[in-house]
Amino acid sequence: MLVGAFACAHTPQLLARPATEDRELVLRVHAAFARVKRRLEALRPDAIAIVAGDHVEAFFLNAVPALAVYVGTECAGTFGRYRYRFPIYEPLARSIVEQGIERGFDLFYSQDAPLDYAFYVPLHFTMPEPAVPIVPLHVNVYLPPQPTPRRCYDWGQALGEILRARPERVALMCSGGMSHFPGTDRYASPEFDYDRRVLETLKAGGGREIAAITGEELDKMGNIELRTWATLLGAVGDVRADVYCYEPSWHHGNAVVEWPL
């Protein structure tokens, strides 16, 4: 069963705030994360399937998966002083890989890959109590050529069908976005108006329009990570988004969204 769907920013400054990050803004995003956490507690998922883009941490240029599923007993990683480990909901992870392959998606899987901070930051704030196991799902966002938004959406459609047919209650989360340009000369000038237009489209239930965006446009708009959103949107279809917050910092458009199912 697919019982919930959420998008969460994973901006590292939300977790470890330097003096250059506006404290009130960070706390407002935390408040939105707290809403997600309460919502997850009300939804009582048995597992959280979380779609995120590895930041060249688990996967370097020696081996670049387009779409990957973590299928070990657990997953772990580090981010500065944070060390984290999560149990993986194995029957669900295995089912996603097996049925994904059966449906024509040439998925990469690993029983032992490090878990990037892009998975950790949202879970740090939103993991319900008591905690539930997860299934990490990676989408290549940083190492061109990345899978197209169309492909991500189509994978999301298959994923949605797989999750809806499962006996467990599954919450789907996508991590990432919105506009930011790390390492480029656009770092201090993200495309906030573009983000706002995307959110308006999503509030109207226009998820499938995201699938039609080109990879070139995502790159231009600082939204390479929106591929994780495209994946979730394929799973939820035309459901209207409820935007908990959109908080543009000097370098990053931080969004927290639910698609009530």
Added chain:
Amino acid sequence: MNDQPHYRFPPASAYKLNRCLFALKSDDAFRARFLKDAGAAMRELEVDAEDTDAILRGDRDALLARGAHPYLVFMADLRLRMEREPVSFEFF
């Protein structure tokens, strides 16, 4: 105006450069070796003389021109700076 994408397919010729930046970003032990003896660390990863020079100068433009991935340049630099000048954070 530059119409090039912000993130591009890294040329294979820049593999050892990118691998070094990846190690500076993600391998605490390698970063520590680099901070002790940068030249030895560069030789360890077979980084060529010009790439070594660009890394040691912290010359972002040269690194990008030589095929370095912008995110790896950014994060390697950030991790090195954090070792050299402790930044204070509020942790949540």
